[in-house]
Each structure stands twice: as C-alpha cells, then as structure tokens.
Amino acid sequence: MQIMIDIDSNTPMFAQLIEQIKKAVQTDSIKPGDGLPSIRQLANDLNVNNKTVAKAYQLLERDNVIQTKGYRGTFVHPDAKANCSFDLNAWVFEKLSETIETLRKAGATDSEIRIAFGDVINNRTFKEKEA
Amino acid sequence: MAITTLILYLAFLSQIFLLSFYYPSRFIKRARYVIETYPPTDYPKLYPSSFGYDSKAAYTSGLTSYKVMNGIAILVGLGLLTWAIYTGYTPSPTGGEEVIIVGYLFVQSFPHIRAEIAAYQQLKAMQYFDKSTKRVAELAPRKLFDFVSPIAVLAAAVLFVSWLMFFISSEGSITEWQDNVYISLTILIAVHVGYIFAIRQALHGKKQDPHQATKDQLGAIETKVKMYVYSLIFMNLFLLLNTAIEISGHEVLDPIATTIYFQVLVGCIMELLFRTHKVETIDYEVYRGTSSQQ
Numbered sequence: 001m002q003i004m005i006d007i008d009s010n011t012p013m014f015a016q017l018i019e020q021i022k023k024a025v026q027t028d029s030i031k032p033g034d035g036l037p038s039i040r041q042l043a044n045d046l047n048v049n050n051k052t053v054a055k056a057y058q059l060l061e062r063d064n065v066i067q068t069k070g071y072r073g074t075f076v077h078p079d080a081k082a083n084c085s086f087d088l089n090a091w092v093f094e095k096l097s098e099t100i101e102t103l104r105k106a107g108a109t110d111s112e113i114r115i116a117f118g119d120v121i122n123n124r125t126f127k128e129k130e131a
Numbered sequence: 132m133a134i135t136t137l138i139l140y141l142a143f144l145s146q147i148f149l150l151s152f153y154y155p156s157r158f159i160k161r162a163r164y165v166i167e168t169y170p171p172t173d174y175p176k177l178y179p180s181s182f183g184y185d186s187k188a189a190y191t192s193g194l195t196s197y198k199v200m201n202g203i204a205i206l207v208g209l210g211l212l213t214w215a216i217y218t219g220y221t222p223s224p225t226g227g228e229e230v231i232i233v234g235y236l237f238v239q240s241f242p243h244i245r246a247e248i249a250a251y252q253q254l255k256a257m258q259y260f261d262k263s264t265k266r267v268a269e270l271a272p273r274k275l276f277d278f279v280s281p282i283a284v285l286a287a288a289v290l291f292v293s294w295l296m297f298f299i300s301s302e303g304s305i306t307e308w309q310d311n312v313y314i315s316l317t318i319l320i321a322v323h324v325g326y327i328f329a330i331r332q333a334l335h336g337k338k339q340d341p342h343q344a345t346k347d348q349l350g351a352i353e354t355k356v357k358m359y360v361y362s363l364i365f366m367n368l369f370l371l372l373n374t375a376i377e378i379s380g381h382e383v384l385d386p387i388a389t390t391i392y393f394q395v396l397v398g399c400i401m402e403l404l405f406r407t408h409k410v411e412t413i414d415y416e417v418y419r420g421t422s423s424q425q
Contacts, residue, residue, distance in 0.1 A: 001270045002345065008264040024270060035272040044337040045268035073272055 001029040005046055013048055017056035022065060022084045025076060032081070036066060036074040135383055136221045140212060142390045143232070147208035149394050150239045154401045155201045158246075159194055161410050166190055169415045176342050177418035179256035193249055200242035207238050222383050229389035236393055254339045261341040269345055273334050278349075278356040287360055290367035291323060297371060301378050319370070323363070330359050344414040354408045358400050365396045 003020040005013050024030045036042075039057060043050045057074060060066045064083040068074045077083060103113050171178040171187050178190065211231070214220070222228050275284065302312050333355040338348060369392040376384050 002267050003270050004265055004267045006265050021270070030270060036270065037268070037272045038335060041273060041335040042268055042270075044335060046266045047338065047341070048266070 005048070007048075013046075013052050014056040014059070017042075017053065018059055021056070021060060025065060025080045025084045028081075030076050032076050032078045034076045036076065038073060133221055135387065139222055139387050139390075140215065142387050142394075143208070143212055143215075143235075146232070146235070146239075146390045146394055147205055147212070150236070150397055151201045151204040151208065154397065155197065155242065157401070157405065159198060161405070162190075162194055164410055165415075169418065174415060174418040174420075176257065176260075176420050177415065179253065179260040193246075197242050197246055200245060201239075204239045204242065208235060211235060222386050224383045227382070227385070229385045232386050232389045232393070258339075258341055263341070267345070269349075273349075273352065275330065275334060275356065278334070278353040279360050283357075283360050283364065287363040287367065290364060290371065294367050294370045294374065298374050301374055322366075326359050326363055330356055333359065342417045344417050347413050350408055350413075354404055357403055357407065361399050361403065362396060365392065365399065 001024055003017070003024070005016045005020070007013065009016060011019075021030075021036075030036075036057075037045070039050055039053045043053045046053070057066060057068070061068060064077045065080045066074055067077045100113060104110075108116075165177075166187060169177060171180075171190075178187070180189070298316070302308055333352055340348075343351070369388065372388055372392075373385070376382060376388060
C-alpha cells in the first residue's frame with residue numbers, strides 16, 4: 001500500500017497524510033492491528049520534516065485511527081474504521097454553530113461573539129480583558 | 132621456500148586478481164551495460180547534469196579512470212610480489228607484517244572510494260534536479276528480519292560475544308591488561324556500534340535516489356543490510372581466528388589470514404551486490420523522460 005503527497009498542493013502535507021491514511025483504512029488497504037512505518041521512516045521516504053509526520057500521527061492517534069505501542073511501533077487502531085468516519089471538523093462546526101445560535105438568542109451581536117471567541121481561543125480570561 | 136611463504140605469495144596474488152581485476156571488471160561490465168541499454172538521451176533522470184554537459188562522455192571517462200586506477204593497483208601489487216620473491220622475503224615469525232597486506236588493500240580501495248564518491252555525487256545531483264512535486268512512500272514498517280534472516284543476525288551476535296570472551300580470557304587478569312588491550316576493545320566495540328547505526332540508517336534512512344521504484348528501494352535496503360550483517364559475521368570469525376593464531380604462537384600466519392579475510396569479505400559483498408541487485412531486474416523506466424524533466 002502506497003501513499004502519495006503533493007508538495008505543491010494547497011492542502012498542508014500533514015492533512016494529506018491524514019486523509020490518505022484514513023482512506024487506506026476505509027478501503028481496507030490497511031487493517032486493524034497492521035503496523036505503520038515509524039515517523040522517521042515515513043518522513044525520510046517522503047523527504048519531509050519529521051514534525052510533519054509526527055503531527056499527522058498525533059492527530060490520527062487523537063482520533064483513535066492509529067495507536068502507538070511504545071517501542072513496538074505504531075499500529076492501526078482496532079476501531080479505526082468506525083473512527084475514520086467521524087469527521088472532527090464537521091463536529092467542531094456543528095458545536096460552534098449551536099453555541100453561536102444560543103449566544104445570538106441571548107442577544108449577543110456577531111461582533112461581540114467574534115471578539116469573545118478570539119479571547120477564549122487565546123486563553124484570555126474575562127478579568128484580564130477588563131483590566 | 133617455506134610452505135607458509137608460498138601460500139602467502141599465492142594468497143597475495145589472488146588478492147591482486149580478485150580485488151583489482153576480477154570484481155572491477157564485473158563492475159565495469161555492469162556499468163557499461165547500463166549506459167548502453169539506458170542512454171542519457173532516453174533516461175536523462177539517471178544522468179543528472181547541467182545544460183550542455185555531456186553525461187555519457189563524463190560517465191565513460193569516469194569508468195576509464197576507474198580502470199586505470201585499478202591497473203595501477205595491479206602494477207603496485209605485482210611490483211610488491213616481485214620484490215618479495217626477488218629478495219626472498221618470508222613473513223616474520225613474530226607477526227605484525229599483515230600491515231603490508233592492509234596497506235596494499237588501502238591502495239586497492241582507491242578506485243572503489245573514487246567510484247563511491249562519484250555515485251554519491253550522482254545521487255546528490257539527482258536530488259538537486261528532481262522537480263517532481265509528488266512523493267510516494269510505502270505505508271508499511273521496514274523491519275530488520277524482513278531483509279535478513281534472524282539466524283544470520285544471531286550468528287553475528289553469538290560470534291561477537293564468543294570473540295569478546297575469547298579475547299578477554301586470552302589477555303589474562305584485568306589487572307595485567309596493557310593499554311593496547313583497552314584500545315583494541317574500544318575500537319572493535321565502536322566498530323560494532325557503528326555497524327548497528329549503519330543497519331538502522333539503511334532501514335529507516337533517507338531515500339537517496341528520488342526516482343527509484345519501491346521494489347528497487349527495498350532491494351537496495353536488503354543488499355545493504357545483508358552486507359552489514361555478513362560483514363559482521365566475517366569480521367568476528369576473523370577476530371576469533373586472529374586471537375587463536377596469537378595464542379598458539381603462529382603469528383607467521385597473520386598476513387595469510389588477513390589477505391584471505393579481506394578476499395572472502397569483498398567477494399561476499401560483491402556477489403551479494405551482483406546477485407541480489409541484478410541490473411536486469413532494476414526498473415529503469417522511472418528514469419525515462421525528456422531533458423527538460425531533469
């Protein structure tokens with residue numbers, strides 16, 4: 001099973017990696033329990049930075065598509081196929097839409113929501129902002 | 132003439148023949164086959180070069196200089212042998228004369244070092260001129276035992292431990308050890324660690340040839356890994372033999388053991404290269420393209 005990345009693509013390389021690994025899982029090209037190449041091996045083969053592959057692996061592990069077993073290596077998660085269908089971006093979009101809708105109903109303007117969102121994402125507390 | 136002297140002369144003659152004539156001739160034949168079958172006009176990616184540079188001429192002249200350097204090594208070897216026969220040279224019973232064999236091996240290795248540098252430069256140029264934006268990788272881990280038998284790895288490890296124990300026991304109590312014992316141990320352990328790193332690098336290191344087909348990449352890895360593991364086996368066998376020679380007081384055999392060791396080692400590596408990485412089975416279509424694709 002081969003994966004291919006395009007360094008000229010607008011999609012970041014780590015996202016291309018995630019997409020291709022998920023696709024490989026969904027098409028049964030790789031099965032639960034199958035070993036995956038080490039970060040160093042994959043980065044060297046694709047001639048990309050180790051951090052790019054590490055980021056892709058980290059996000060795949062967070063989504064339970066892959067699992068790292070210490071020195072034994074990285075493997076496809078037993079529930080990888082089910083977890084692949086879970087679209088985190090869609091879930092984030094849905095949750096934010098719900099929250100924004102609640103805030104709008106409470107009378108907050110879009111501008112206030114945007115500023116508050118920026119502050120929250122930058123870990124600024126309300127008190128800090130007021131000060 | 133003593134039998135050991137005669138064996139040494141024959142073994143040295145064999146070293147000249149194998150390392151400076153037989154294997155270099157096979158190497159030249161292989162390189163010529165590649166350039167004739169896959170010329171730069173049709174396979175420009177195989178001969179990366181700047182505009183207006185005659186790749187074929189450079190490649191052919193490189194092969195000629197390789198041949199000339201091997202010719203010089205043959206002349207030096209035959210000169211040494213003639214001098215030995217003329218002066219009635221016999222190896223010293225106290226040993227230490229394997230230095231001549233190692234020194235001559237160093238002379239014989241010049242053309243191969245030059246060829247390795249040229250190959251490295253070629254791969255660097257391939258990477259430099261590679262304009263493709265798509266990169267492919269195999270989504271499977273590469274493990275040591277996929278490329279070499281566990282028995283070979285075990286044999287290398289067992290032989291190393293055996294030599295280490297044999298060597299330590301032959302040197303007597305640790306309180307009696309001279310500096311040279313510590314130096315020998317440090318160097319040989321460092322060499323083994325170096326081999327382990329080299330194997331790791333071969334397995335997971337950077338792909339040198341950006342165009343190489345996956346099956347050829349795996350083939351090249353297999354050749355390298357086997358080469359390192361077999362080299363370790365031969366090196367430890369040689370070390371065991373060398374220690375045994377020293378203990379038994381037959382140091383006169385040192386130069387013979389050294390030359391035979393190097394011949395077996397180089398022979399094994401070259402046969403491995405020629406057999407497992409056959410030029411006829413390599414996918415050269417990946418190097419096909421127009422000059423503008425370099």
